Amino acid sequence: MSLRLSLAGLVTGLAIAAASPVLAAEGAPKPPAQSWSFSGPFGKFDQAQLQRGFKVAKEVCANCHAMSLIRFRNLAQPGGPGFTNSQVAALAASYTNIKDGPNDAGEMFERPGRAADAFPAPFANEQAARAANGGAYPPPIDMLAKARTYTRGFPTFIIDIFSQYQEQGPDYIVALLTGYAEPPAEVKLLPGQNYNNFMPGHLIAMPKPLSDGQVEYPKGPDGKSPVPETVQQYAKDVAAFMVWMAEPHLEARKRMGMQVMLFLAMFAGLLYFTKKKIWSRLPDHASAH
Amino acid sequence: MSGHSTYQPKTGIERWLDARLPIVRLMHDSAVSYPVPRNLNLLWTFGGILAFMLVAQIVTGVILAMHYTPNATMAFNSVEHIMRDVNFGWLLRYLHSNGASMFFVAVYIHIFRGLYYGSYKAPREVLWILGVIIFLLMMATAFMGYVLPWGQMSFWGATVITNLFSALPVIGETIVTFLWGGYSVDNPTLNRFFSLHFLLPFMIAGVVGLHIWALHHVGQNNPTGVEVKDVKKDTVPFTPYATIKDLFGMVCFMLVFAWFVFYQPNFMGHADNYIPANPASTPAHIVPEWYFLPFYAILRAIPDKLGGVLAMGGAIVILAFLPWIDTSKVKSMSYRPIARQFFWMFVPVCIGLGYLGAMPADEPYVTISRILTVLYFGFFAALALIGIFERPAPLPTSIADSVLGGSGARLGHATASEPQAKG
Numbered sequence: 001m002s003l004r005l006s007l008a009g010l011v012t013g014l015a016i017a018a019a020s021p022v023l024a025a026e027g028a029p030k031p032p033a034q035s036w037s038f039s040g041p042f043g044k045f046d047q048a049q050l051q052r053g054f055k056v057a058k059e060v061c062a063n064c065h066a067m068s069l070i071r072f073r074n075l076a077q078p079g080g081p082g083f084t085n086s087q088v089a090a091l092a093a094s095y096t097n098i099k100d101g102p103n104d105a106g107e108m109f110e111r112p113g114r115a116a117d118a119f120p121a122p123f124a125n126e127q128a129a130r131a132a133n134g135g136a137y138p139p140p141i142d143m144l145a146k147a148r149t150y151t152r153g154f155p156t157f158i159i160d161i162f163s164q165y166q167e168q169g170p171d172y173i174v175a176l177l178t179g180y181a182e183p184p185a186e187v188k189l190l191p192g193q194n195y196n197n198f199m200p201g202h203l204i205a206m207p208k209p210l211s212d213g214q215v216e217y218p219k220g221p222d223g224k225s226p227v228p229e230t231v232q233q234y235a236k237d238v239a240a241f242m243v244w245m246a247e248p249h250l251e252a253r254k255r256m257g258m259q260v261m262l263f264l265a266m267f268a269g270l271l272y273f274t275k276k277k278i279w280s281r282l283p284d285h286a287s288a289h
Numbered sequence: 290m291s292g293h294s295t296y297q298p299k300t301g302i303e304r305w306l307d308a309r310l311p312i313v314r315l316m317h318d319s320a321v322s323y324p325v326p327r328n329l330n331l332l333w334t335f336g337g338i339l340a341f342m343l344v345a346q347i348v349t350g351v352i353l354a355m356h357y358t359p360n361a362t363m364a365f366n367s368v369e370h371i372m373r374d375v376n377f378g379w380l381l382r383y384l385h386s387n388g389a390s391m392f393f394v395a396v397y398i399h400i401f402r403g404l405y406y407g408s409y410k411a412p413r414e415v416l417w418i419l420g421v422i423i424f425l426l427m428m429a430t431a432f433m434g435y436v437l438p439w440g441q442m443s444f445w446g447a448t449v450i451t452n453l454f455s456a457l458p459v460i461g462e463t464i465v466t467f468l469w470g471g472y473s474v475d476n477p478t479l480n481r482f483f484s485l486h487f488l489l490p491f492m493i494a495g496v497v498g499l500h501i502w503a504l505h506h507v508g509q510n511n512p513t514g515v516e517v518k519d520v521k522k523d524t525v526p527f528t529p530y531a532t533i534k535d536l537f538g539m540v541c542f543m544l545v546f547a548w549f550v551f552y553q554p555n556f557m558g559h560a561d562n563y564i565p566a567n568p569a570s571t572p573a574h575i576v577p578e579w580y581f582l583p584f585y586a587i588l589r590a591i592p593d594k595l596g597g598v599l600a601m602g603g604a605i606v607i608l609a610f611l612p613w614i615d616t617s618k619v620k621s622m623s624y625r626p627i628a629r630q631f632f633w634m635f636v637p638v639c640i641g642l643g644y645l646g647a648m649p650a651d652e653p654y655v656t657i658s659r660i661l662t663v664l665y666f667g668f669f670a671a672l673a674l675i676g677i678f679e680r681p682a683p684l685p686t687s688i689a690d691s692v693l694g695g696s697g698a699r700l701g702h703a704t705a706s707e708p709q710a711k712g
């Protein structure tokens with residue numbers, strides 16, 4: 001019996017031990033972890049970073065990628081990039097060809113954008129996007145920060161519960177945007193293919209989208225941008241903006257979380273002592289429960 | 290166990306109502322004066338926690354249904370509409386999606402508690418079987434709920450799981466077509482899943498009613514597994530003793546729940562489900578929600594499709610037969626030295642299967658899955674055999690004795706070897 005017991009225990013232990021390291025070998029290298037202002041229980045977005053990220057998204061990404069889950073008015077809502085309502089109205093109005101209708105005559109017409117409009121998509125539909133991009137579809141980027149991840153593996157994924165690490169999405173996006181490289185000699189690229197260190201399979205249709213100095217950042221009082229105008233900085237800013245697009249109520253959620261946790265912890269403490277008091281009323285209260 | 294009622298109507302209205310519909314008496318008898326064993330530990334608070342979770346899921350779910358659109362072209366964006374534009378929609382949706390996970394956390398603890406303390410044994414067989422039925426209904430509800438956001442995992446999970454029925458001979462294909470409402474997972478599938486996802490929780494509530502009825506008829510099991518002998522000495526009234534303890538357990542559980550909702554809301558989900566469903570693009574790994582993973586691993590461990598489906602179904606259904614599989618008359622494994630060791634091997638086997646269910650169907654995972662599948666079913670075979678020769682430790686003479694340390698052995702490992710209740 002004891003032989004059977006120890007055999008079964010051994011097998012179970014082996015099974016769990018053997019399953020873990022294999023995981024790490026799979027796929028592309030792990031994206032390095034960035035430091036994010038919105039991570040952790042007190043995390044908040046960096047407004048200036050979101051504004052810079054929006055500039056990159058608007059001037060570079062939005063040429064091919066839709067972000068239509070975002071409406072212009074979202075850019076002025078609390079917990080976001082913190083644009084003013086008049087800035088948002090001016091931005092919306094700068095898009096003059098928003099399709100609307102039908103009007104009283106039954107015609108579709110174009111009008112300037114309003115704050116309530118969704119951010120206009122660069123292509124009418126997926127087919128049009130593919131046709132313009134050599135057959136590849138640039139996916140919408142409004143949800144991408146939550147729709148991309150990489151395998152954390154055992155036991156990291158358990159540690160993540162306590163460390164609250166959940167920035168796989170933006171870490172991966174930064175790694176991808178900065179991960180373009182010359183292909184190794186044995187890899188032959190077909191037309192329309194590019195090599196990226198962090199893309200699963202390394203082949204990506206999107207050409208290197210960012211280069212140093214490509215987007216002009218707002219100037220500080222000394223006439224220079226407070227942050228470097230580099231690919232690394234652009235990538236980080238636009239990834240932060242993409243997190244906000246995917247999770248626009250993140251700040252409200254974490255703020256409420258702290259209130260709820262504090263309340264529940266205090267309530268649990270009071271209940272514990274109330275329970276002790278009530279159980280001590282039993283005439284023979286030897287019970288340790 | 291429910292003796293004669295101690296309810297005393299105090300006001301005229303109560304007396305009037307009591308003579309016509311004794312509903313206040315029913316509530317008093319089942320939630321105030323109902324006697325509970327005085328030695329229940331905190332694992333017994335999970336029944337109340339599960340009742341709370343069911344209500345929480347129904348409340349958040351009904352409100353979400355007010356804003357959700359069950360249409361294949363609109364479902365994904367309607368969930369995003371909830372997340373972005375509905376007041377506290379993000380909170381409702383994260384409560385509901387994480388609530389499903391926490392519901393399963395609680396139900397698995399509840400089931401393992403029942404396993405360890407032998408809560409399935411006479412006279413609680415019907416109570417236990419009703420629990421297995423609730424578990425099956427929960428799985429169906431959770432599966433269909435996961436389809437509703439109509440992301441990639443929703444779509445492909447639905448495709449894989451519904452396809453399993455096609456393994457059944459003769460009627461398989463018909464069942465699949467019926468589930469789909471057509472010849473592939475599409476809008477009709479989403480519509481019927483939404484309808485059923487709304488219906489099933491109320492069926493769960495009905496079976497929970499029966500579960501509690503059966504519980505209150507036979508009385509609760511307890512860590513010693515010794516039945517109540519003297520209500521005065523062995524039990525305490527439900528209120529305030531069990532009420533306050535359940536409440537404490539519930540609030541501690543809510544702390545964990547809130548941690549995930551507010552700080553890690555997507556930890557138990559899958560990133561691919563934030564990509565809209567696309568029938569033309571299959572994800573690299575199709576993985577069900579974590580609470581199905583042990584059963585998914587058993588499914589994939591069997592090389593034959595029908596065999597896999599039967600093994601997976603059998604892994605759940607076998608629980609219903611546990612009262613007759615286990616041959617020992619001693620309920621609590623605290624007094625069963627050999628069965629206890631098998632129990633503590635069974636727990637890592639289940640966790641290991643869960644881990645393997647999340648891995649790709651490659652080596653070495655497949656071989657390990659096969660070994661663990663054998664060990665999973667082996668546990669039940671072992672329970673059938675162990676009871677025949679195991680020498681249980683002496684049981685306390687009563688619950689009161691076990692708590693107050695009177696005559697007889699105390700909880701835990703007793704060295705005396707008189708086999709008191711050989712199975």
